[in-house]
Amino acid sequence: MPSILPTRNSLTFIVCYLADDIFIFMDAYKQSQYHLDILTDLETRMSWVYRRTGTAMAITSATTCAAFLCTLITPLSSIQSFGIFAACVILIDYVLVMSLFCTAVVIYHDRYESRAKCGCCCPCGVQTPSVTENAKAAIEANNGEEMKRDRVSEFFRTKVSSFVQKPLNRLVLAVVFLSWVGVSIWQATKIEPTKENEQFLDENHPLQKSISILDKEFPTANDDIGMKVYYAWGLGLVDRTGVNRLLEPDNFGVPTFESNFDFNDQCQVELLSFSDRLKTDPKYRGLIKRKNGVGQVYSFIEELAAFNVYGNLNNCTEVKKGDWRNAAWQVDTADLPEMMPKFLEQKTCFADDGETVASRYSKEVGWDGATLRYAAISAESDKLDPFGRDSEFLTRQEYDQFILLAEEADELVSVHCSGSVVMTDLDEKFVFMNNQSIYVQTAIQSAILGVCIAFVVLLVSTRVFHIALFASLSITCVLISVVGTMVMMGWYLGSIESILIGIIAGFSVDYVVHLAYAYEIASGDTYERITEAFGDLGISVFNGMITSVVASIPLFFCQLQFFAKFGTFLCLTIAFSWIFANFGFMSLLAQLKIPLKEKGRGCRL
Numbered sequence: 001m002p003s004i005l006p007t008r009n010s011l012t013f014i015v016c017y018l019a020d021d022i023f024i025f026m027d028a029y030k031q032s033q034y035h036l037d038i039l040t041d042l043e044t045r046m047s048w049v050y051r052r053t054g055t056a057m058a059i060t061s062a063t064t065c066a067a068f069l070c071t072l073i074t075p076l077s078s079i080q081s082f083g084i085f086a087a088c089v090i091l092i093d094y095v096l097v098m099s100l101f102c103t104a105v106v107i108y109h110d111r112y113e114s115r116a117k118c119g120c121c122c123p124c125g126v127q128t129p130s131v132t133e134n135a136k137a138a139i140e141a142n143n144g145e146e147m148k149r150d151r152v153s154e155f156f157r158t159k160v161s162s163f164v165q166k167p168l169n170r171l172v173l174a175v176v177f178l179s180w181v182g183v184s185i186w187q188a189t190k191i192e193p194t195k196e197n198e199q200f201l202d203e204n205h206p207l208q209k210s211i212s213i214l215d216k217e218f219p220t221a222n223d224d225i226g227m228k229v230y231y232a233w234g235l236g237l238v239d240r241t242g243v244n245r246l247l248e249p250d251n252f253g254v255p256t257f258e259s260n261f262d263f264n265d266q267c268q269v270e271l272l273s274f275s276d277r278l279k280t281d282p283k284y285r286g287l288i289k290r291k292n293g294v295g296q297v298y299s300f301i302e303e304l305a306a307f308n309v310y311g312n313l314n315n316c317t318e319v320k321k322g323d324w325r326n327a328a329w330q331v332d333t334a335d336l337p338e339m340m341p342k343f344l345e346q347k348t349c350f351a352d353d354g355e356t357v358a359s360r361y362s363k364e365v366g367w368d369g370a371t372l373r374y375a376a377i378s379a380e381s382d383k384l385d386p387f388g389r390d391s392e393f394l395t396r397q398e399y400d401q402f403i404l405l406a407e408e409a410d411e412l413v414s415v416h417c418s419g420s421v422v423m424t425d426l427d428e429k430f431v432f433m434n435n436q437s438i439y440v441q442t443a444i445q446s447a448i449l450g451v452c453i454a455f456v457v458l459l460v461s462t463r464v465f466h467i468a469l470f471a472s473l474s475i476t477c478v479l480i481s482v483v484g485t486m487v488m489m490g491w492y493l494g495s496i497e498s499i500l501i502g503i504i505a506g507f508s509v510d511y512v513v514h515l516a517y518a519y520e521i522a523s524g525d526t527y528e529r530i531t532e533a534f535g536d537l538g539i540s541v542f543n544g545m546i547t548s549v550v551a552s553i554p555l556f557f558c559q560l561q562f563f564a565k566f567g568t569f570l571c572l573t574i575a576f577s578w579i580f581a582n583f584g585f586m587s588l589l590a591q592l593k594i595p596l597k598e599k600g601r602g603c604r605l
Contacts (some may be wrong), residue, residue, distance in 0.1 A: 010101050019551075020510055020544035021097045027540040028053045029105055030151070038135035042109060046102070052536075054098060056517040060510050061094040063457045067450035067506035074442040076435060079499060084246075086506065124542035134358065147537050156538025161531045162583065170558070170587045173352055177584055180478055184484025193392050193440065193493045226289040226296065226380030229426050231274075233417040234261030234374030236367060255371045257366075258419040265330040267375075267417035268301060274413050275299035275377050287401050289380040296380040300361040303350075305329035307343050313357070316349035333372070340367050340517065358408050362427065375417070386427040391494075392436035399430055439498030450505025451475050454577055464518045466594050471512045474585040475523040478508040478576045485572055500569045507573045511541045513583035525535060526593045538582075 028049045032038055038048040068090070071083030113131045129137075163169050236256035243253045278288055281294040288295040308331050309324040318324070331339065344358035344367070351360055358365075367376035383398050384390060406423040414420050424430065451472055458468035474493055482504055491497055518533035548570065555567025 011509070019443075019547040020102060021093055023543040024057060024514060024537070025049070025053045025101060025539045026105070026528070027098055027153075027537070027543070029149075031536050032393045033132075033135040034139070036136065036139045038572070039132055039139070041252055041312055042106070042132050045132050046106065050098070052521075056514055057094055057097065059457060059461045059517055060513045063454045063509045063513055064506050065090050066453040067388055067446075067509060068503060069500060070446040070449045070453070070505070071442070074438055074502075076438055076442070077249060079442060083503075086366075098577060102266075103389050107301060110594075132278075133301070149211065152542070153535060156542070157535030161534040162230060164530060164534075164583065164590050165527050166585050167591075169302050170591050173583050173587050174591075175475070178579075184453050184480045187484035187487040191487050191493050193436065216542070225386060227384040227386045227425055227429055228298070228363075228378045228380055228384060229423065229425050230234055230363065230376050230378045231378035231406060231420045232366075232424070233267075233271075233413065233419055234258050234263075234372075235422045246394075256493075260418045261374060262416075262418045263333050263372050264373060264416070267413070268305070269373060270413040270416050271301045271377065272299070272305065274409055275301060278377070278379050280596070284405075285407070286382055287398070291384045292325070298364055298378040299359060300357065300364050300371070301375070301377075302490050303346075303348060303357060304331060304343060306349075307346060308520075313346040313349055319349045336367075336372055337370060378426050378548055383428055383467075386429075389432055390429065392433050395429055395433040399433060422558065434472060436494070436498075443493075443498040443501035446502035447479055450503075450509075451479065454505060454513075456507050458516060462516065464520055464596060465591075467516050467520055470585055470588050471516045472578045473588075474512045475505060475508050477580050478573065479504050481576045481580075482569065487570075489568075491565070498564050500566065504573055505561070506579040511545065512579050512585050514541055515581050516588060519586075526590060526595070529596075533586070541578065541581065545574055548574040552604070570575075 004392040013370070032045050032049055032052075035048070037046050064089070065087040068083045068086040071079045074080060083571075097367050109131055110126050114127055114134070124510065127204065159273050185593045204568050210260055234257055236258050238253040240253040243251050245251065275297050278284060278297045284295060288297070290296070303313060306319040306329070309327045309329050310318065313319055344356065344365070346357045347361045348355050348357050364376040364378055366372060381398055381402075402423055409421045454475055455468050458471050459465060462468060479501075483501060486501075487498060493501075513538050518537045522529040522532040522536075524532070552567045552570040552574070555563050555570070558564045
């Protein structure tokens with residue numbers, strides 16, 4: 001599931017993030033028409049827009065890039081690829097907005113801006129006088145007084161700004177925010193790993209209902225296939241030298257074999273004894289699937305021994321009866337090159353469809369045509385099947401029991417076969433279980449690291465400690481709120497939720513960083529800075545929020561669970577980010593009224 005992130009959600013991600021920077025740049029261009037000192041000519045005006053937006057967007061882009069690159073701390077290449085993809089999108093977006101889009105704005109200014117108001121969009125030549133000259137003339141005609149801005153900008157500049165500046169309103173906001181954050185922390189601490197199969201479709205989808213009914217309402221039958229767990233001797237660890245799954249996703253490494261593996265007589269005796277225990281020992285009931293009271297175990301040693309005694313497997317009754325055990329059934333390793341090809345061609349006695357030994361024990365027999373590289377015994381799990389993706393909780397319970405069984409096998413068999421036993425499955429259930437654990441760790445580590453990086457970038461760029469601290473506190477509140485809401489909605493911590501939590505910091509930094517930078521570069525006392533910040537960037541941040549929320553709404557109606565959850569997550573993150581940035585972060589600045597020194601060197605606390 002995680003691997004679909006970079007490819008399937010790229011359009012949504014690009015639309016949401018690209019729109020923010022475009023709004024910031026375009027609104028800065030529109031705000032520039034109200035500043036008489038920069039309306040000398042278009043070059044001076046665009047230079048002001050560049051300085052105004054370039055630094056702000058550079059800060060947000062750097063912070064968001066770093067937050068997404070935090071996914072590189074995970075060993076999972078699918079999550080790493082998404083982090084790199086998102087970081088590249090942000091970087092390219094910044095470059096295009098500051099170059100290509102800027103060029104488009106200049107063309108718009110010269111040929112379309114004033115004409116577009118009357119419905120004409122044909123480039124009839126450069127406008128004379130220019131829009132900039134008209135804006136300058138309008139201000140001069142107004143005796144140099146500030147021109148009235150558009151309604152939305154004026155709303156943020158006056159209404160929202162004055163709302164935040166009133167002490168009583170800030171008190172109400174503090175009570176509401178503290179109460180909400182407290183509830184969110186309480187809920188976030190209750191989040192649990194998923195204990196059921198992760199659903200691929202919405203729970204009300206007919207196909208998902210059928211799958212759920214089959215999983216929960218019908219008991220497991222003896223004829224159902226269980227996941228095969230292998231105990232192998234002679235296998236070594238996979239050689240992963242030079243393996244980079246990020247660049248070569250299909251390169252898993254090279255298997256290795258233990259050179260000291262010895263398929264001697266005593267080794268064969270212990271392998272047979274171990275397989276007999278798995279079949280008959282009652283303590284393995286509930287762990288190994290039973291059929292007619294006998295454990296479902298795949299052991300080629302039993303049929304190899306009978307073949308060595310009888311010369312064939314034609315009489316399956318005698319093979320299953322086991323009278324060959326009274327003879328010298330052990331196979332001389334020197335006879336294996338001659339015996340194995342014939343043995344593998346025999347029809348197995350433990351299948352009803354005429355299956356050959358080679359087919360039934362294709363994974364258990366490590367015959368390479370000349371030597372026996374490894375020997376394995378497998379058993380079907382009673383709880384796990386090879387089809388679904390079970391929760392980490394259930395899989396780890398079974399895994400721990402199979403590990404204990406491997407330790408027993410080591411004591412009984414390994415000393416005679418030389419080399420330790422390797423326990424694994426080939427359905428990647430245990431790999432997925434381990435990945436789920438990594439998802440949880442990655443979610444926590446990436447979220448914390450993302451907030452820390454945001455603080456460092458803000459501190460370096462603004463050189464104002466309390467602004468960086470308050471902005472990071474806002475991002476932390478967003479993180480807590482989203483996680484708490486996930487729990488309230490009944491979500492469990494599965495692979496999807498873990499990935500989303502890990503990238504919250506990357507999605508939530510934009511709005512608070514833009515307002516923080518606008519506040520920092522403004523002039524005057526605290527209230528004047530707040531007014532100017534809301535007046536210049538309030539509409540830009542609002543437009544970005546609306547665009548991102550609207551872009552997430554179509555995902556709500558997707559049948560695939562990942563898309564539906566991603567849409568919900570995106571909407572929650574954007575909404576909480578906007579609320580905490582506008583009314584939490586700015587209220588905190590207004591309440592404490594920490595003065596800023598004039599720009600210069602050093603930390604301007």
